[in-house]
Amino acid sequence: MAKMAPAISNKITGELLWTLTKVTGPFLTFLGKTRRRFLRNTGRSSALPNRYWILGPGRASLFLARKGFEVEAIDPSTVGMADLARVSELEGLPIQTFVSGFEDWWPERRPYSAILAFGIIPLLRWDAIHLLVERIQQWLVPGGLIFLSAFVTGDEGFKRHSRECEKIGRNSFLLGGGQVRTYLEPGELRGMLMGFDIIFYWEGTGQRHRHGKGPLEQHSQVLAVGRWTPFGA
Secondary structure (H helix, E strand, O other): OOOOOOOOOHHHHHHHHHHHHOOHHHHHHHHHOOOOOOOOOOOOEOOEOOEEEEEOOHHHHHHHHHOOOEEEEEEOOHHHHHHHHHHHHHHOOOEEEEEOOHHHOOOOOOOEEEEEEOOOHHHOOHHHHHHHHHHHHHHEEEEEEEEEEEEEOOOHHHHHHHHHOEEEEOOEEEOHHHOEEEOEOOOHHHHHOOOEEEEEEEEEEOOOEOOOOOOOEOOEEEEEEEEEOHHHO
């Protein structure tokens, strides 16, 4: 019988979602549903350490590491990973950093208790999106969690990119500088998570925000948390 992943509490899960997204309403609702047992309380196992694979934002790595979870973070940004490594070293946090895209990376230590890929799907072509889902299924321990987000076709950027950019796939466009932007249809992410027990799923409009000194943005997006249950684990 497959061993389950170490448990991560509803409180930590909800706080992590809030830390990553700042979309208040649905996550406060998620946090408030303490009467429901979204996750199995299986305790910790020395054979399956609480190890997390983070693609993208450093704030997720720092949040989990400061809670005592072991983190392996990857990102193709040399600067971003250097900044994360510097903070990790200063605070003595259990974070390993790797400068790489997930397509070219093969971890020596797996499976993982959870994989976080917020903000990654919109940057990928469809072949890479399918590869990401495949890797997640391969590298999650039964009972492990996946955190995903994506933009949907209701996003304000979708019409603009449809008009101005080269189409390279279904709802997928080539932007300047070789960047890619891919949008999912409403409800599509749920259908991509075959073998997962969906414990949180939300589609809607996020809060207005800005990246650095850039203009204000507001995205139509989907956010999901799923528990990997192959063979009904």
